[in-house]
Amino acid sequence: xxxxxxxxxxxxxxxxxxxxxxxxxxxxxxxxxxxxxxxxxxxxxxxxxxxxxxxxxxxxxxxxxxxxxxxxxxxxxxxxxxxxxxxxxxxxxxxxxxxxxxxxxxxxxxxxxxxxxxxxxxxxxxxxxxxxxxxxxxxxxxxxxxxxxxxxxxxxxxxxxxxxxxxxxxxxxxxxxxxxxxxxxxxxxxxxxxxxxxxxxxxxxxxxxxxxxxxxxxxxxxxxxxxxxxxxxxxxxxxxxxxxxxxxxxxxxxxxxxxxxxxxxxxxxxxxxx
Amino acid sequence: xxxxxxxxxxxxxxxxxxxxxxxxxxxxxxxxxxxxxxxxxxxxxxxxxxxxxxxxxxxxxxxxxxxxxxxxxxxxxxxxxxxxxxxxxxxxxxxxxxxxxxxxxxxxxxxxxxxxxxxxxxxxxxxxxxxxxxxxxxxxxxxxxxxxxxxxxxxxxxxxxxx
Numbered sequence: 001x002x003x004x005x006x007x008x009x010x011x012x013x014x015x016x017x018x019x020x021x022x023x024x025x026x027x028x029x030x031x032x033x034x035x036x037x038x039x040x041x042x043x044x045x046x047x048x049x050x051x052x053x054x055x056x057x058x059x060x061x062x063x064x065x066x067x068x069x070x071x072x073x074x075x076x077x078x079x080x081x082x083x084x085x086x087x088x089x090x091x092x093x094x095x096x097x098x099x100x101x102x103x104x105x106x107x108x109x110x111x112x113x114x115x116x117x118x119x120x121x122x123x124x125x126x127x128x129x130x131x132x133x134x135x136x137x138x139x140x141x142x143x144x145x146x147x148x149x150x151x152x153x154x155x156x157x158x159x160x161x162x163x164x165x166x167x168x169x170x171x172x173x174x175x176x177x178x179x180x181x182x183x184x185x186x187x188x189x190x191x192x193x194x195x196x197x198x199x200x201x202x203x204x205x206x207x208x209x210x211x212x213x214x215x216x217x218x219x220x221x222x223x224x225x226x227x228x229x230x231x232x233x234x235x236x237x238x239x240x241x242x243x244x245x246x247x248x249x250x251x252x253x254x255x256x257x258x259x260x261x262x263x264x265x266x267x268x269x270x271x272x273x274x
Numbered sequence: 275x276x277x278x279x280x281x282x283x284x285x286x287x288x289x290x291x292x293x294x295x296x297x298x299x300x301x302x303x304x305x306x307x308x309x310x311x312x313x314x315x316x317x318x319x320x321x322x323x324x325x326x327x328x329x330x331x332x333x334x335x336x337x338x339x340x341x342x343x344x345x346x347x348x349x350x351x352x353x354x355x356x357x358x359x360x361x362x363x364x365x366x367x368x369x370x371x372x373x374x375x376x377x378x379x380x381x382x383x384x385x386x387x388x389x390x391x392x393x394x395x396x397x398x399x400x401x402x403x404x405x406x407x408x409x410x411x412x413x414x415x416x417x418x419x420x421x422x423x424x425x426x427x428x429x430x431x432x433x434x435x436x437x
Contacts, residue, residue, distance in 0.1 A: 015374075018366075
């Protein structure tokens with residue numbers, strides 16, 4: 001027997017310890033979990049940090065984006081004026097930071113909707129404005145939207161989405177900061193706030209309305225009107241798609257009124273007929 | 275709508291298709307290659323290979339011959355994907371391990387074939403080297419080259435010259 005031999009080594013010493021598909025499945029799961037964690041961290045981190053940005057920066061960000069202003073007829077200009085006057089009164093009873101200002105926009109559109117967005121802009125569609133038959137309900141609406149801006153909800157929402165999409169972009173190698181920023185434009189009208197943010201905005205608006213009129217009567221007409229519209233059309237108006245939980249919100253406001261002993265028998269201020 | 279579908283196709287379906295094709299074809303090619311390597315290894319069992327740098331005292335050998343064998347194996351699309359995932363989290367790079375094993379064994383087999391062609395039946399001072407070939411930038415397909423070389427002798431033909 002030769003003392004020099006090369007015994008055949010067993011297979012699988014250098015490779016093949018795991019099926020390639022199992023290997024890929026495992027690493028995909030880990031990478032996926034890490035990616036989700038990064039996205040969530042970016043999203044919530046941005047939402048947390050966004051209110052620390054000066055309001056002036058937020059305003060500057062929207063300045064370069066498509067103008068919300070539209071051509072207005074004389075009648076519409078009158079409505080815009082009406083809106084501005086009431087908004088100024090609501091602002092006067094809310095505690096706005098000194099560097100913050102609110103710009104309201106009356107838009108002739110049948111949508112039953114209104115929203116607050118970046119840069120202190122509040123957009124009210126005629127479709128909603130006309131259904132509100134008392135000034136108190138309109139003040140409640142404006143108070144709600146202005147409260148979102150005071151609470152920095154739009155910048156929270158936009159920053160969260162922007163940062164999350166940036167992380168995705170960086171990871172998948174398509175990071176386009178300016179593209180993402182431009183996409184914020186389309187985000188302007190589609191910001192959705194959390195239930196807690198809506199609840200807070202409701203409460204802030206309720207305090208403002210009570211302070212403005214000395215009573216709380218008529219404020220919840222905003223939501224009662226929504227309910228009536230939902231029943232009439234069989235589907236909720238656009239405003240409710242971003243403002244869910246109608247019954248719970250009316251109930252919360254009623255409770256707030258009881259807890260603070262707000263008067264519920266005051267005169268509602270009628271709105272000018274058109 | 276149509277544009278969206280086309281974009282979706284190119285961004286998602288096409289890479290996925292490449293992955294599936296890469297995996298299926300890659301697996302078949304790899305299995306067949308390993309089968310061929312095993313058969314040739316068995317067939318070349320009588321050509322011995324050692325990393326010994328000196329000829330052992332008790333071994334009578336003929337005059338030396340330099341022998342070398344090299345093989346270049348390319349990574350497939352699936353392996354590259356698997357490796358890029360592994361590259362993010364670390365751990366055994368299984369996808370490339372099999373690649374290097376095939377290249378190394380193929381190079382050894384070719385070296386032994388060369389030795390046999392020269393009438394040798396033992397190769398001493400065997401060295402293995404690998405090189406990564408990556409042509410065409412960052413996302414180019416990676417190939418590996420393994421080079422096996424050594425000094426081939428025929429046993430039992432001592433002429434007293436070597437020691």
